[in-house]
Amino acid sequence: MLFSIDERLSRIPGLVHGFGRGDLTEEGLRTFALGRGLRLVLLDQIHSDIIHIIEEAPAGRLPGDALATNAPGLLLAVKTADCLPVLLADFRLRVVAAVHAGWRGTRLRIVEKTVRAMAGRFGTDPADVIAALGPGIGASCYEVGEEVRSEFLSAGLPGSVFAPAGRPGKHFLDLAEANASLLRAAGVPEIAPAGDSGCTHCDPRMHSFRRDRDASRRMFSFIGLSS
Numbered sequence: 001m002l003f004s005i006d007e008r009l010s011r012i013p014g015l016v017h018g019f020g021r022g023d024l025t026e027e028g029l030r031t032f033a034l035g036r037g038l039r040l041v042l043l044d045q046i047h048s049d050i051i052h053i054i055e056e057a058p059a060g061r062l063p064g065d066a067l068a069t070n071a072p073g074l075l076l077a078v079k080t081a082d083c084l085p086v087l088l089a090d091f092r093l094r095v096v097a098a099v100h101a102g103w104r105g106t107r108l109r110i111v112e113k114t115v116r117a118m119a120g121r122f123g124t125d126p127a128d129v130i131a132a133l134g135p136g137i138g139a140s141c142y143e144v145g146e147e148v149r150s151e152f153l154s155a156g157l158p159g160s161v162f163a164p165a166g167r168p169g170k171h172f173l174d175l176a177e178a179n180a181s182l183l184r185a186a187g188v189p190e191i192a193p194a195g196d197s198g199c200t201h202c203d204p205r206m207h208s209f210r211r212d213r214d215a216s217r218r219m220f221s222f223i224g225l226s227s
């Protein structure tokens with residue numbers, strides 16, 4: 001398998017999803033989608049809080065960092081290498097979303113805003129949302145500067161997602177916990193890391209921008225409704 005799955009999401013009938021490892025290429029994902037009669041939808045990711053709610057595949061790549069739909073036939077995908085991919089599914093109303101959350105998107109509360117957008121557009125009750133956090137950089141590998149911490153604190157995010165990095169002005173940021181706290185704030189009860197989601201920086205099967213310094217190497221996380 002080129003990707004890992006979330007047990008809870010896999011129990012939703014007609015839902016297709018996965019967190020791709022480093023060896024799942026865009027071409028490989030396109031073939032996977034085609035084989036299931038799905039059209040792959042990718043973003044032009046810009047570390048924003050822009051969410052696109054779509055009903056059909058757009059002509060080109062939309063600038064933004066989250067995609068949501070209730071339409072069958074689309075495979076929504078985000079690409080990451082250290083940033084956190086988040087897949088969301090409203091199992092009752094059958095709405096799915098894929099979110100790219102790096103520290104900038106996290107500070108802008110993109111996962112929380114995506115849940116609110118699902119509620120606003122489709123009537124999603126956050127209590128019906130299953131959230132799966134994919135592989136991102138681990139808390140003990142993600143060193144950030146004081147400016148990131150102060151931006152988070154001024155945006156109202158909890159200081160508890162930071163730990164001292166042992167060097168002056170440096171902190172470790174727990175990106176997964178920061179996003180989990182935003183999802184809890186949005187009323188989502190079911191939040192879990194998916195399958196073998198380890199640290200992208202430590203796991204050689206994963207791409208890590210901090211480790212490899214190669215912006216062309218990304219991993220794909222995807223979700224869609226086949227029927």
Ligand SMILES: [Zn+2]
Pocket residue numbers: 137138140141199200201202203
């Ligand atoms: Zn690590």
